[in-house]
Amino acid sequence: MFYHDNQLQYEVEVEEPDPEFGRMLQQAIGGVEGEMRVAMQYFFQAAAIPDEHAEYREMLRDTAAEELGHIEMLAAAVNKNLRGASASLGDGDSAVSELLPRQFLSSGMHAMPTDANGAAFDGSWIVASGNLAADMYANIMAESTGRLLATRLYELADDPGMKDMLAYLIARDTMHQNQWITLLKELGDPEEVFDVHPIPDSFPDEVENQEFSYAFMSTNVEPQEATDLPWTTGSSIDEEGEYSFLRELDLDGAPMSVPKPSAQAYNEPAPQGED
Amino acid sequence: MFYHDNQLQYEVEVEEPDPEFGRMLQQAIGGVEGEMRVAMQYFFQAAAIPDEHAEYREMLRDTAAEELGHIEMLAAAVNKNLRGASASLGDGDSAVSELLPRQFLSSGMHAMPTDANGAAFDGSWIVASGNLAADMYANIMAESTGRLLATRLYELADDPGMKDMLAYLIARDTMHQNQWITLLKELGDPEEVFDVHPIPDSFPDEVENQEFSYAFMSTNVEPQEATDLPWTTGSSIDEEGEYSFLRELDLDGAPMSVPKPSAQAYNEPAPQGED
C-alpha cells in the first residue's frame, strides 16, 4: 500500500513567476514523456511480476512511488509560476493569453493532468507487456525522452529555482536509465548485454522464418550503391546471425513454407520475465 | 516519394477462415504494438533527420515502406479470416458475435484501422523526439512488443497459413530489433554499447545535480535488508558513476543549490542525433 508525508522530495522555488514557463512544465506532468506516465507504468509492471522475481517488483514499486513525488514537485512548480497572475485578456502578454485557456477557465490557475498543448493524460501510453525485457525497453525509452524533455525545459528556464529543480530531475532520469539497463542485463547473461534478444527470447529460433531474420530490406526503387553498412554486413547484434542485404523488388510474394516442426512445442507456458 | 506494386511482400493464405482469429490479428494492424504505429514512427523520424545523416534517414525510410507492406499483409489476413462468415446473431458462435460489432456494422467484415479491442489507431503513440538515440529506444521497444504480440498470435493460431505468415513477421521483427540496436551503437563509440547514455548525451554532466545521478532511491517505509543489488552497488552502466543506496525517508527537501556555472554554456545548438 501507499503512504505519503508533507514534504516535497526536493525543494521547489520560483523567484519570478512565469506563466508561460508554467505551461511548458505541464508537459512533464501529463505529457507522453511525463511523470504520470512513468509512475503508472512502473506501478502496472510491478503488479504483473510474480513472487519469484520479488526483487524486480520491489525495484519497480520503489521508483513508481518516487515518480509520484516528482508529479507533486512539478505541480508545485506550475502553481508557483502562475501565482499572482492577473485574470484578464486584452493585451498579448496577459497570463491568460500566454497560457492555454483551460489553465484559467478549468483549474483557476493551477497544475492540471494535461500536457503542454492542453491534451489530457492518456492511459494508452502505459506499457506493461507481461514481458520484463520488453518492459525495460519501454522504460529506457520513457526515461530517455523524459530526460530529453527535462533538458529542453532547462534550456528554456530563466529562474534559478527552476534550473535547480530541473537539475535534480535530470539527475534522477540519469539514474533511472541506468537502473533499467542494469535490470535488463540481469535478465540474461550479464556479460552479454544483448543476450535477451530477440525479445521475447523464449520463442524457438527455428520456428521463425530464419531466411528473413537478418536480412536488411531495401525498399528503394533505385539500386543502392553502398550496401556494406553496419546493418547489412557482419555479425548481428544478438550474435545469432549474419546480416545481409535484400531488395524488396527481388521479392515475389515469398512462397509459403511447410509448417514448422517445432510449432507445437512452443505451446508451453514461458516463465514470466523470459517469455 | 512512395510507390507500390500489386504483390504482397509475403504470401498470405488461410485454409480455414476463423473470424475470432481475424479479430485478434487487428491488434497487429492498429494496436499500440502494431504496424501502423511503426510505419508512421519511422516515417516521421526519417523526416526529422538532416542531410549530414542521410544514411540513417534512408534506413528509416526503407523500413517505413516495408512496414506499410506488413499492414497490407495483415489486412489481407483479416479479410480472409472473415470471408464467408454469415451475418447473423442468434447463437453464441456466429461470426458477428465473435467479432466486435463494428467489424460487421462499420466495415462489412473487412480489416479496420483499429486494435483487437476495437479502439482506433492513435497518433499519440508515434515517437519522433528529434533525438536519434531516444528514437532508437522507442523503436527497439516497438519491435520488442511487436514481436511479443506476433509470438502470442502464433501461439493462438491453428491455421498453417497463418502460422507461416507470422513466422515471417516474427523474423522481420528480429531483424528490426537488431538493426535499431546497431544504429544506436553507431551513434556513440561502437565498442561501448552504452556510450550514448545518459540520453541526451550532449547535456553537460556537471549541470545535473550529480549527488543524485547514481543513487537508487528506496521509497519503502520499512528498512531494506539486502541493499547490495546490481543497481545499488558497483559501477553504473554508463560508466560515469558509482551506484549507491538512498532512503527517501532520509530526504528532507534537499536544499536548493547555487546556480550551476555551466548553465549558459548549454545554450549551444546540439548536433542532431547527439542532442
Next chain:
Amino acid sequence: MFYHDNQLQYEVEVEEPDPEFGRMLQQAIGGVEGEMRVAMQYFFQAAAIPDEHAEYREMLRDTAAEELGHIEMLAAAVNKNLRGASASLGDGDSAVSELLPRQFLSSGMHAMPTDANGAAFDGSWIVASGNLAADMYANIMAESTGRLLATRLYELADDPGMKDMLAYLIARDTMHQNQWITLLKELGDPEEVFDVHPIPDSFPDEVENQEFSYAFMSTNVEPQEATDLPWTTGSSIDEEGEYSFLRELDLDGAPMSVPKPSAQAYNEPAPQGED
C-alpha cells in the same frame, strides 16, 4: 512525497479464478468510476490548495494514497482471476475469448490501465477546478458511481474472496462519501448544508440575471397541467429565492439588460475554497 510497503491494504483471495469476472473488475481500475480516477483527482485537488487550508489538503492527500492502494488490490484481484487460464481460442468458453483480446495480446494476462470495455484510462475525467465546493461535488459523484459499480460487481461475484474484497471497498466508498460531504459542510455554515450554494458562492448575487435564477423552464410544446412541483413552487434549496414556473414558448429572446453595476466589483481575487 510518497512511500509504499509490500503489503496490500486488505487481503485479496480468489478461490476459483474466473477470467470473465477479472475483466469486469477492470472497470474499477481504469474506468470512469474507478480508482485511477479518484487517486489522481484527489492528488491534483490537493496540489491546488494553499497553506491556509492545509487540513483540507492533507485530507485529500491521505485519501489519494489510500486509493493507490485500492488500484493495487484490484490489480492483484484481476491477476488472480486470470491465473492459469490457457491461451487458446477455438471454443466459446476459452479464457482468451471471454476476455477482451488485449488482456492476452498486450499484457500477457495481467491487469491493465483500462476499463472493462478495454478503453484506456482518460485523464480528462479528473476534476480539479480550483474551487473546493465544486470539487467536493465531483468527489461525491465519483464515490457514488464508484460505490454503485462496486455493488454491481458484488452482485456478479460468486467467489467468497471477491465478495469479501468488494465488501471492504464498498465500506471505504461509504466513508469517502461521508467525508467529502462533511468537508463540503465545513466550507459554509455547518448548520446549513447548502450554504455554499450557488457554487461559486463568491460571485455577487446581484450581478446574475435574477429574473431567471429560480424559474423552472418547461420546454414542452404542450401546456403542463401539474406545475406545483417541488422545483416550481416554494423556497429554493439555497434559501435565496422562490421557485416559479416558466414556459420557454413565452420567451421571446429576453431583451438585453443594462450592464450590471457591480460587475467591476467582482474583479477582486476570491479566496481559494470560496471562489
Next chain:
Amino acid sequence: MFYHDNQLQYEVEVEEPDPEFGRMLQQAIGGVEGEMRVAMQYFFQAAAIPDEHAEYREMLRDTAAEELGHIEMLAAAVNKNLRGASASLGDGDSAVSELLPRQFLSSGMHAMPTDANGAAFDGSWIVASGNLAADMYANIMAESTGRLLATRLYELADDPGMKDMLAYLIARDTMHQNQWITLLKELGDPEEVFDVHPIPDSFPDEVENQEFSYAFMSTNVEPQEATDLPWTTGSSIDEEGEYSFLRELDLDGAPMSVPKPSAQAYNEPAPQGED
C-alpha cells in the same frame, strides 16, 4: 421528439468583436464543463427513467432541451466575436494568431464542437448511471463547474453584451443547481437531506464490511497530532455511524472475513431510482 423555432432563448449581442474572447467561450460549448455535456447528460438520464417516475424524466428532458438552446446562444456569441476578423498571420495580434489555428483552418471562423484548448467534445464525460441519486450528484457537479466557468468568463469579459448573456447563463446554472438538489431530496426523506446516502442506498448495510465504513484512514507516515477533525469524530453525515481515526500503518492486510450471510439476499432487483 424535439422541435425548435428561429429565436434564441436570450438575446446575444456583441458590441466589439474579440476573437480571443470568442476562443474562451468555446469552453462553455464543447468543454467538460460545457453545454454539450449537460444537454446530452440530461438526455441520456431521461431515457433511462421508467414510466413510474415520469415526472423526473420530464424534468430532465425539459432541461436537456433548454441546454440545447444554450449551445445555440454560445455558438452565436462565438461567431459574433469572430466576425470581421482578417485572415492573416504576421503580427502577434492577428485574429488567426489569437485563436487556435483550427478555428480558421477547419471552420472558417465559426463556433466548433471543441473546448477552448481545441480538444473535441468527448462523450465519455456523460454520466447516466442508472441510479438517479448518483446522477443528481453528477448534475450538481456539472452545474457547479459550469457556473464556475461562466463566472470566470464573466470576469474576463469586457463587452456589455457578453456580460449580459453570461449573467443570464449564470442565473440558469443557479436554478439548475437548485433543481437537481431538490430532486435529490425528493428521492429520500425530504426532511433528511442526506437520507439517500450511502449511494446506492439499496445495498444492505450489513453486507459491507462495517468495520471500515466510518473510519478515516490516515496514510501519512508521520503520526498526526490533531485527530479530532469533523471527519474523524462524531456522527457520520449519513447518520448511520460514528467517525473514527485509523492509521494505514496499523493495517496488516486485514484478514478475509467469512462470507456475509445476507449476500444472496441482495440479488433481488432494486427499483430504479433507489438502486
Next chain:
Amino acid sequence: MFYHDNQLQYEVEVEEPDPEFGRMLQQAIGGVEGEMRVAMQYFFQAAAIPDEHAEYREMLRDTAAEELGHIEMLAAAVNKNLRGASASLGDGDSAVSELLPRQFLSSGMHAMPTDANGAAFDGSWIVASGNLAADMYANIMAESTGRLLATRLYELADDPGMKDMLAYLIARDTMHQNQWITLLKELGDPEEVFDVHPIPDSFPDEVENQEFSYAFMSTNVEPQEATDLPWTTGSSIDEEGEYSFLRELDLDGAPMSVPKPSAQAYNEPAPQGED
C-alpha cells in the same frame, strides 16, 4: 431554441428482448455513422450560416431536431432489448456476457452515448467547415454510411418491432441523402450537378498549378497497360479540364514555378456558401 414533447417520433416495440441486438443498436446512437453525430453536425453547420441563406440554415436545423428524436427512439429500443435481462455471469449466454461490460456496470442496462464496441461518442467526427458545399458532402457521406448501418442492423434483426423501426429510419436516411444533394445542386447551377466543383469553387483556377489538376498519377513501379480509364482520358467531371495519365516515376521534383500573378487577388473575403 429547442422544445420537446412526450411522444416518440415513431413507435418503438420489442416483442422479444435481445441484449446482443441492443448492443448492436448502440452503433446507431454513438457510433461514427450514428445519430449523435448527424444531430450535432447539422446543428453546428446551421449555426455557421448567415442570414442571407436563412432557408439553408432552417433546413439544417429542422433535420438536427429530427435526428435528436432518432436518438430518443434508438435509446428506447436499446432499453427495451435489455429489459428483464438478469445480471449474472457464469454461462456464455447471459445478458451481461453478451453485452459489453459497461452496459451493465456503468449504466445499469440502459442506452449509452457509445458505439457498439463501447467507444464513447467523439466530437471530432462533426464536420462543419464553413463551406456549405463541402458540408453537404460530409452530410451525404454521413447519411450514406448511416443508411448502410441501418440496413445491416435490419439484416441482423429478428424482431418485427425492430424491423419496423429500422424500416422507418432507413426511409428517413433516403430522404436525407436526397435533401442534401438537392441543396448541393442549389448552390451552383441546378442544371449542372457538379457545378460547385472543385470545392471551394471561389479559389481562382489560374492560381492552382493547372499542369497537375487533371492528371491521374500512377504510383505503381510497374508500367500499366490499360491507361484509357474513365479517370485518365476524356473530359473531367467538373468540365474544366481533360484527364491525362502520369507516372510518378517520371516526376523529378517538379520545379518551383514563379509566383502566380493572381495570388494577391485571392485575399478577398469569399461569400459564405461559395467560399
Next chain:
Amino acid sequence: MFYHDNQLQYEVEVEEPDPEFGRMLQQAIGGVEGEMRVAMQYFFQAAAIPDEHAEYREMLRDTAAEELGHIEMLAAAVNKNLRGASASLGDGDSAVSELLPRQFLSSGMHAMPTDANGAAFDGSWIVASGNLAADMYANIMAESTGRLLATRLYELADDPGMKDMLAYLIARDTMHQNQWITLLKELGDPEEVFDVHPIPDSFPDEVENQEFSYAFMSTNVEPQEATDLPWTTGSSIDEEGEYSFLRELDLDGAPMSVPKPSAQAYNEPAPQGED
C-alpha cells in the same frame, strides 16, 4: 507492397522560415482534413475490394501512395519553416511561443503527427465502409475539406515557395475530387449521376417505410409559410419519388406496420461495391 525513393514529389522551398506558418501546416499533416487521413483511408478501402473490381482497388492504392508523398512534402515544409528558430521564451514573438509547446518540447522543432491545435492524428476518422459508393462520398468530402484547408493555408502564406507548394497540392485535390466522382458514376449508370442512390442501393425499396422516404420533416413549432422549396416539391434527386412536406407536430407516434413481405429476401449477400 510499398517502395520509395529519395525525391520529393514536388520541390519544397522556404525563403523565409516562419514558425507560426509551420504550425498552420500541421493541420494538413495530422488534421481531420489532412494527408495522413486520406493516405490511410484509401489504403484500407483498397484492401477491402475483391479481385473482380481490381481496377478500383488499383486506383485507390495509386492515390494512397501519392498521398504518402504529400505527407513527406508537408513534413519538409514544416521543418524548413522551423529551421534556425531559437529555443527561448521571454518575448511574445519567440518561435517557441508562436508554436504549440510540444513542437519544441517533444519533437525538437520538427513535423509531428498532429494537427495545428496539437491534437494527435485519430484513426477513427478513417472511413472504409465496405460499400464503395459510401466510400466515394467519404473521399469527395475528404478532398473537399482538404482543398478548402489548402486554399486557406494559401491565403495565410507569404512565402513564394509555400504558395507554390500549395498551388500544387490544391491542383492534386482538384484531380482527386474529380476522380472519386468519376468512380462513383462508374458504379451505377454513368449517364445518371445519382443512379447509385439511395446508398446502399441493394436494399429493396419496398422494405423501407416508403411513406416517409421523400417527405421533408419540419420540426419548427411555428407553421412555415414557404413550403414549396426544392426539397419539398418535385421529383426527388434519386428519381425514385416525389418530395412532400410534413410537420413533425402532425406525427403521433406513427403506428407500427406489419412486417414487410420482402424482409427475408434481403438476407442474400450483396455483391461488394453495390451492397
